[in-house]
Amino acid sequence: MLMKASSQSLTEQLAARFAERIRNRLLAPGARLPSVRQCAEQNGVSPSTVVAAYDQLLAQGLVEARKNRGFFVRELSGARSEDNGGAPADDKGAAAWTAAHWIVARRQPGPVNATSLIRGMFHKISDKPQPGMGVFPSDWLESTFMPAAVRKVTNSRALNECSLQYGEPLGDGGLRRALAGKLGGLHVPAAPDQIITSVGATHALDIVSRTLLRPGDPVMVEEPGWAVEFARLNALGMRLLPVPRRADGPDLEVMAQYCALHKPKLYVSVSVFHNPTSYCLSPGSAHRILQLANQHDFHIVEDDTYSHIAPAHATRLAALDGLRRTIYVGGFAKILAPNWRIGFMAAPPDLVEQLLDTKLLATLTTPSLMEKALALCIEQGQLRRHCERIRTRLDVARSRSVKLAMHAGCKFAAEPAGLFGWVDTGVDTDALAQRMLDEGYLLAPGALFHAERKPSTLMRINFATTQDAAFWKKYAELVKRM
Structure with missing residues (x-):
């Protein structure tokens, strides 16, 4: 939480929080920051404090402002190419192109926020189970x-x-x-x-x-x-x-x-x-x-x-x-x-x-x-027996996680199987991921799994790390507010 008694102002604390997440790639290039109103409500501060914090991030070169769209995390490693690969400039010409042409011609860089989950393996977010991780818990x-x-x-x-x-x-x-x-x-x-x-x-x-x-x-x-x-x-x-x-x-x-x-x-x-x-x-x-x-x-x-x-x-x-x-x-x-x-x-x-x-x-x-x-x-034969134990434990965890997810209002976009669940939340999971970070949870939003970043209501969950009812309770609370 932001602290009024801190030696830093609320503006400086808020800007520092976003800056740390951007530098650690927990907020990825292209990610949209919460609107000024949303951010003010989430952090219990005035809109003017949020505007001032976003201005600091702009001055540090960490975000960019897009007219009528909001603030977005900048790519820190270099500028994105604006080359359109020779695509037609007029609507009539563009209509003649197939979807396949557009995908190749645009050649947008892939979601660099792939490193977010990797860094999350090394920069521990909290002691809570992490639903977005792609590995089994170490004790397993x-x-x-x-x-x-x-x-x-x-x-x-x-x-x-x-x-x-x-x-x-x-x-x-x-x-x-x-x-x-x-x-x-x-x-x-x-x-x-x-x-x-x-x-x-x-x-x-x-x-x-x-x-x-x-x-x-x-x-x-x-x-x-x-x-x-x-x-x-x-x-x-x-x-x-x-x-x-x-x-x-x-x-x-x-x-x-x-x-x-x-x-x-x-x-x-x-x-x-x-x-x-x-x-x-x-x-x-x-x-x-x-x-x-x-x-x-x-x-x-x-x-x-x-x-x-x-x-x-x-x-x-x-x-x-x-x-x-x-x-x-x-x-x-x-x-x-x-x-x-x-x-x-x-x-x-x-x-x-x-x-x-x-x-x-x-x-x-x-x-x-x-x-x-x-x-x-x-x-x-030790590896084989170890794998059998993991599969049995995962079957139990999957059953419990599915029940908790559905009780929290989620729908499964794919039949639950294996280690991962593909869940439809009904809300923008990029925005949800930012809010869950404040609660100590790292999510894997749907945009992460597309070659060209785009908003998604889907997220991937790890069945082994989503058996905690406290996570689903917090998830349901935040989704209700969005």
Whole structure:
């Protein structure tokens, strides 16, 4: 709360609060600040105090004023390009353009506020459970088998062998053999020499992008989709082609149109427990996607981050394709040990050497100690049993969270499944997120999951961290006031 007895004036306190959130990316570039009236009501101050605080933020270059629209957070890392890509200036000419042309021509940067949730992992908002986070609570991941595996691989002789020389370029051979067996259980045919380890799944996605793409290349992405992937591809200079994601898979008509118009180089997909909707790909959609890939000569990178909590029989493109056009990406940060940072990719044989070159240029090799420990956890069945416990606990949490969300007035835009719920709040979730920050909660508003930022009434919730009735009570109170 703002304090009248503070050495700072109310104006300075309010400006400092917004400035801190902007610099920490908890208020993202493009986000609209509350109206003067709303902000005054929320903070119990006069409108003139809010105007003065916003003026301070303007003077610091943190926000910009847009006529008749309000105040918006500025992009701090550089100006946004105003190039319209040659789009027609008059309404008649513009009408002749397809939606696909507009999406590519505008080339707006992706939602940089992807970093908001990442920073929220390091800048603790409060001691309350965080509904917008994309990970399991740390106490869910605690185990005794992981420390035991580390102790076993760090006896004096093994420690010297691993520490005093570089590891295998592809990754620890024992881990790659264990991963090949694990993928075989998912019907993904990957030999150990087709598997390359990485520093987490995000690093694997980056290796694929840097190997197969060049700045300006068109890439199909699912929308809504993973904000970090949008931001990462934009940072590499790619042209994003957002494909609407439906319950059974991507909008195949839009994909076909993109293929005909723009000849995309890559399609990035989360087939199983898609983020944020938790949709799973149907066999029919998977078959048609692979037909398009063969017909139009593009690769598919399949991010199976949530495979550990998904049914083994779920449809995976890599299984149907046999790793011909598909590159399968996985990791263990979500389910096992976030700080071990172990990911991997399974690739077609003809791409392995190219992908390995990119890995070597960036990181040389990956730390083999943690890879050996992970191999032990897989081989001895401890990871499998750990995943079963997590799935059982998540099922219970999901049931409770769904009831609390619906009681608070939410509607689910997608059938609840997996780790995430895609919830319709009926209000602007960007504005709601700002108000919930004041209460110590970090939300994941719907705008975060679109390649081009736009207002949304949707938000993603984490079923593992939304079992707190106090959160839903505060949520309902604030929504009622909006």
